[in-house]
Amino acid sequence: MNGRQETAERSDHKVMRAARILAAAEEILRANNGELEMSQVAEKANVSVGLAYHYFGSKSGMLSAIIDAFYDRYNAVVNQYIDPDIQWGVREKDRLKAAVEFLYNDPMAPVILGKMAQTRQVAAVESARHEEMIEMAIRNIGSGIKRGDIGSHIDPAIAGAAITGAIRSGIMHAMGMRPRPDPAKLTHQIWGVIAGALEIER
Structure with a gap:
């Protein structure tokens, strides 16, 4: 596998992980009448809270x-x-x-x-x-x-x-x-x- 393919795979992995985090956040928002905490999202998406912040910067960024x-x-x-x-x-x-x-x-x-x-x-x-x-x-x-x-x-x-x-x-x-x-x-x-x-x- 060349460097370009590895970079593309890493990029695809990041996109899919970000999508999984957003899907978890949407599910929590629907269940909690528009309320969520980053810790809930991280747990639902099976990622660390730090990673959720890494992708979106803040709760406001995620919303x-x-x-x-x-x-x-x-x-x-x-x-x-x-x-x-x-x-x-x-x-x-x-x-x-x-x-x-x-x-x-x-x-x-x-x-x-x-x-x-x-x-x-x-x-x-x-x-x-x-x-x-x-x-x-x-x-x-x-x-x-x-x-x-x-x-x-x-x-x-x-x-x-x-x-x-x-x-x-x-x-x-x-x-x-x-x-x-x-x-x-x-x-x-x-x-x-x-x-x-x-x-x-x-």
């Missing part, structure tokens, strides 16, 4: 990695490619449906959007990601206006910010309800708000 990974998964869903030739309203309703289904099914969504939403780590990451979502909404609405699917009197910046906030608030509230609303019904209701704001057919 930030978990939160970033969650939003990366979420963004991959809401930013997925959808045929641009499909009517704007149909395309974006499909995107909303996918977002609702993701948040209903991702095991970390109730934790990160629940109690952890009040923490500094989540607030910092979510603030940046929320701005990204607003920018995406503005571009999407702008494309709908150019295609003639949305009236030119609609301001994409105002509508994009308002709609993004409405989606976030509606989904977060629904996820806290017991029982949760049916995802198809939730998608339909939120889409009604979007369609009303953009003055398009539901």
Whole structure:
């Protein structure tokens, strides 16, 4: 085995060990309603506490990695490619449906959007990601206006910010309800708000 192969194997081993530590941390967060201690994570992942700190620097660093990974998964869903030739309203309703289904099914969504939403780590990451979502909404609405699917009197910046906030608030509230609303019904209701704001057919 040459030096390059050995380096690659060591790198792969580090990646897998870091992933195992994060998986253990996520499991503890889900079981403890968003709370964890580094000692718990180390024990669960079968590593030393020092190694957990080595990989993530601090408890805050570990939580930030978990939160970033969650939003990366979420963004991959809401930013997925959808045929641009499909009517704007149909395309974006499909995107909303996918977002609702993701948040209903991702095991970390109730934790990160629940109690952890009040923490500094989540607030910092979510603030940046929320701005990204607003920018995406503005571009999407702008494309709908150019295609003639949305009236030119609609301001994409105002509508994009308002709609993004409405989606976030509606989904977060629904996820806290017991029982949760049916995802198809939730998608339909939120889409009604979007369609009303953009003055398009539901």
